[in-house]
Amino acid sequence: MKKTLLLYWAPGGSVELAAKAICEEIGTDKVEISDVASFDISKLNAYENFIIGSATVGAEDWRDTKDNNKWNEFFVKTREFDFSTKKIAAFGLGNQILYPEHFVDSLGYMKRQVEERNGKLIGAWPDEGYDYTDSEGTANGMFFGLALDHDQQPELTAVRIEAWVDLLSEEMDF
Structure with missing residues (x-):
């Protein structure tokens, strides 16, 4: 069993609820969970698997939300970190x-940041069953990770x- 960390932002809403539901589905004894602002970056190397999650705020451009987005701080602090040997999945x-x-x-956004650190996202999710017109989180009929619309x-x-965790379980060896 590989050591898995689930990081999310923002706390206190639907993202945190989804993060906790993902942990429950995996098994709370198999994954550690933290909001990204509380996580100690110096412990990053202790994990082999990462699940990262965030919400897209209704702004004209994702960068417009950067003042409140702790993921930006995380990715600045991990600019030199090499994710090439890590398994990384994302949910949005x-x-x-x-x-x-x-x-x-x-x-x-998550995909670009992970790739800039030599990583690759796993856990692509089909865009069937959704009604949207555009997304930076999809290509060729697949989201780069699990897409949730809890609203x-x-x-x-x-x-x-449940289906996404099943998809990840073999590759991440929970």
Whole structure:
């Protein structure tokens, strides 16, 4: 069993609820969880698997939300970190009705940041069953990670998490 860390931002809302649900699905004894602002970066090398999660805030551009986004600070602090030997999966929350042109854009942001550190995301998720017009978090009919819309499709959240964790379990060896 490989050591797994789930990092998320922001606490106190749907992202934290999704993070906790993912941990429950994996097994709380198999994964450590932390909001990204509270995590001690010096412990990064202790983990082989990472699951990272965020929400896409309804802004014209993801960079417009940087003042409140602790992921930006995390990625600045880990600029020199090499993720090439790590397994990394991402989940993103969005609202496909209110922000159909930016649905789970955070997945695209996460992918770029991971790749800049020699990493690669696993756990791509099909975009079937979603109603959005554009996303930086998708290519060729696949999201770069699990896409959740807890506002418009709350009844699908648990089912999607269960299926996604099943998808990850072999590659991450929980």
